[in-house]
Amino acid sequence: MSMDKEVTKYAIERVKFGLLSPQIIRKMSVVEVTNPDTYDDDGVPITGGVMDKRFGAQEPRQTCPICNNTGMTCPGHFGHIELAEPIVHVLFAEDVYNTLRAVCHSCGRVKINEDKKEKFRKTAALYKKFRKDVYNLYVKTIISKAASVSTCPFCGAHNPKVVFEKPYSFFKVVDEEGTLEDMYPNEIREILERIPDEDLIFIGYDKDVVRPEWLIIEVLPVPPLTVRPSTQLESGIRSEDDLTHKLTDIVKINTRLRENKESGSPALIIRDDLNLLQWHISVYFNNDLPGVPAAAHRSGRRLRTLVQRLSGKEGRFRTNLIGKRVDFSARTVISPDSNLSINEVGVPVEVAKELTIQVRVTEHNIEEIKQYIINGPDIHPGANYIIRPDGRRIHLSFVQDRKALADTIAPGFIVERHLKDGDIVLFNRQPSLHRMSMMAHIVKVLPYRTFRLHLAVCPPYNADFDGDEMNLHALQNEEAIAEAKMLMLVDKQIITPRYGAPIIGFGKDTITSSYLLTSQETNLVKEEFYNFLSILDLDTLPKWLRSRYTGKNMFSLLLPPDFTYSLTAASEIEPEVIVKKGRLTKGVIDVASIGAEKADSILHRLVREYGNDFAGDFITKLSKILDRYLISTGFSIGAHDLKLPKKITTKIMSRIKRALNQVNGLIQKYERGELEATKGLTVEETLEREINNILSKARDKAGELALKALDKDNPLYIMTISGARGSSLNVAQLTALLGQQTVRGERISRGYGDRTLTHFKPGSKTAQARGFIVNNFFNGLSPTEFFFHSMAGREGLMDTAVRTQQSGYLYRRLVYSLDHLLVDHDYAVRTADGRVVQFKYGEDGVDPARSDHGKPVNVLRLVESISLLYPKGAAASTEYIDNKLQKIRNMVPESLVKELRDVLIKKKANRSVVREAIKQAVINYKTSTTDPGSAVGVVAAQSIGEPGTQMTLRTFHYAGVRERNVTIGLPRIMEIVDARKSPSTPTMTIYLTGRFAKKEELAEKVASKLIETRLRDVVTEATIDIVNRTIMFALNPEALREKDLEPEKILKMFTKKYSASLKDNYLIIKLANKSLEEIKKYRDRFLNRIVSGVKSIEHVTVEKEGNEWVIYTSGSNLKEVLKRPEVDHRRTVTNDIFQIYEVLGIEAARNAIIYELKKTLEEQGLDVDVRHLMLVADIMTRDGVIRQTGRYGIVSTKESVFSRAAFEITVPVLKNASLRGEEDRLKGVTENLIVGSRAPVGTGLVDVYMQIGERRGRKQ
């Protein structure tokens, strides 16, 4: 953009979708293309060709003949091609078909009776306005209704059946035999022209922007050259854009068709030309049509035409509109620096000299800026450009005398100065899975060429230093800087919104160090102690310190003097950690106290109670001390640390031997056929399970022995026990044995025929032959063991690769389903277009990021700390407490009132404590509520999507002991949010009433009666007696007894409709007058009859839960099971959300979604705040039906066309939007990003208005 021109800025308010009429296309065209050639021999564009100059100026020096702009500013102009024959628009072919079916071909009216039309029109108008989703369905039903009528109710004309052959051929059925006759676009167009405007609403057209005949192209717009620029290859040959290629083809065929038509060529030739033109134009729109040969270059590369340009990951929407390239950014390798504060980022001087910030010269900063100019582009705190008030830019490296230039500077100049210490920048590491992946840091310019960051900020970025690179963005205006500083600075992000606990904290070496520093025996030398003290900037030392320079005291000096807390440490050495009035009196500080991603740690308490600034400072200072301490004490690990004493090794060896012997015994027993199967399992499965049990027990025992054998000062031990790194399993694998290797959760069984490797005997089932590794990493593995280990390792790698893909897609779907959800000014959550999703965010209005692990107030902690302040006084009466609580009822959620009451009574709080606690609780609650404008949807999507990568892909998991297995982890989450009709492993938990719950035998009986039993299950033989026309079923008395069935009962089932009788254990059914074939069919049908139990209940197990017997099933049928009188209909549940929806309604389905999501995440050990899950469940069930988080579900209900188009199925979305005359009002996030304006979210929701002129209201 040229700087000297006055630029008026417009903001896009809304975008209306529609179609261009042929008239408009002609009107906006500046050139009719008639010549298929591009350039003449001199390389000049041919007038009337596809490269005509009037399409717009391309070169900077070229002026446009239409608008007189140069290449830089000319927007380009459309041309057109007059088609010799109309052509069907491929993208709309399906819509043309539907219209042709619904409409009378002679009078053009929609074939619905006049008397019904008025009512339909009203309903359609209502739906079109308020219920877009229902309108679409409504149109569909009207079309199918009208299509079934062949005689027009208006003009009485007979309408032929229309046949549509994808992608663009139409035929009509002309006689009874079904003979097809071509329908040419010309004929179709005439029919469409007859449709009256007032009937368009029935068939989905918006009469204000679309006429159906426009779907048949008679004039084709030709886009300007800016859309299809030609490129100059190195060899100097011009290469044209794919669209240009296709356009020349179209012009060529079009000319030929016209000439043939005019010269009166045979119809056959004309038809061939017409088909060819149809193909060229169709492929010009979409070169990926099913059943149509794709247009390709000579090289065989497929052309990228209009549809391909827009859709998919590499399409315009996802690569250029949603993801935009930015200036003022830098990227390099990262490395750690614990001398920085957690808020800082080390920036290389080279980067600082390249990234600039615009500063306006004022009286206050003029001297400083002069120095920058003098320093110039090459000396660090310098400047690269000056922008004079007249808009001229001066590059300082071209200025000879910068000192002289500096003197000419005056207020009003703008200087682009280097990045310097104290500037605020954004720092980011991909994949940006949650909002803590992009945080604001304070610049610290440093030598060398890497970005430096503090170790404690690695967890939120998920960064390490094995070559990771990160991005940095320099903020360009005061508004952005202020917002970043207030909202995005690292210390503001210590608590994650995912679960309301610190995500920033210590890990690895710092934990080791703090463990060593604060352990009982650590005493520091005075000098060392004071050296560390210098980090703390303390003015005075507390009295209690005297001259006891212990590690614990060192740590205590960092704590606030009034801080009191206790928790259980991770390590067993001093499990109880007690901090009293700012002194660590007992316990070792390990992960449980200061670790990252740990709730209720000392760090967590500090952030909550002393604020983010304090906590940030605490982390910075403590890590300096811990680093220095670890350097001074030294900490290393070597091979000798992995060697166990001989005595222990022998012990472990003998333990393993014993297990191997046991396994061999078991195998022998199996081979002799003496092994008995556990209920619900085959003998093989039983064997596998037993072997696994024995071997895993052996490894656990060996690991235990190994860990116990390690010295207390063994580094392996220290790291494991303090939680710095490694688990007891790792220790066991290093020192004792690796144990069983598994592939797909089973012992390794695949390989050469019936053995895993040729080193073993065929069919061998021994431990070693199936991947049990008796060696450890220290001793090294045998070749076969190494191979098995590699197999398991490879599976792990595959798993990770698949998982990242799956969870990435899940995440994307969640984001697009939730990104338009905002907290409104009344704390209700609404979609961008104003539909309510929650009446109060999270049902209590609390922001998880401001909560204490999900709760607005940590009541217990509050009451305890206030009690310390007001120690005197008798316990307040319950009435007093209730009375006080009554006053705050309307201010805080009921749950908080209840908890306060319970805790105050339990802790015997006195009146002062009661008063103060209630007051503080209200304040705490109010400060923990969300802000209007919060993008809670995106945060919810992040909170579920981010941990997705950490979930297992292992589908099955044996719940309980027997055959019941359930889908878990990522696949289960996907099943739930996809709203699949039935889960892959449906199960029920059936509670029983009264005595059935008390006695196992009764429960078992109920359970066995639930199993789906068909006649075939209780019959040994079914024979057909052809002579007598009867079927005889030989009943199996044993099976009957098991199911508690009598033969008479079964007989009764058949006597109603057939003549059936019983004769010594035979069920005989007579089917007179039926052929043999028919009887055979009847036999199969009868065999499939359910004679007992509930349909689709396959297995049942009875287990004790608490003090009652409960039935677990595989297979689910809530409706039928609830009808059983023995079943407790209040508590019985299923994991099939759709069944719950059908039987118990939408609200129960919502509860089920929340419950299932929560259960699945918890099982994976992932902590996610319920509020996020509730939001997902609420949007999924908002419309009274369960909608999936995907293109046909929630995304399809979004108002914004752009947002839907950016997600998936781009072109159909745009196509339908134009037919429906939809409007994008740009209220959500995605659509504003696309048009390039600020989204009305968060701070973007607020605008400052100034009232100009008098305020009339005041004066009166």
Added chain:
Amino acid sequence: MLKKDKDKLILEHYMVPEHIILSEEEKREIIEKFAGGNPYNLPYILATDPVVKELGAKPGDVLKIIRVSPTGYKSIYYRLVVRR
């Protein structure tokens, strides 16, 4: 033997919160307060929903739902009964 009144069963299930049909006046108030006067801005519940059938609510009614909330102890939700 226990006899079950089939119809009332589902309302007693612990997963089904209490649904109450709002009076015309309450309904108007809620629509004004939360939906800006347009009832279609409220969440919906289908007229074919088992609970709606049980209560005998008609399309156009607004149901008040008293949810048992994991965060707020009890919370109120509203749904407009719609045909589809």
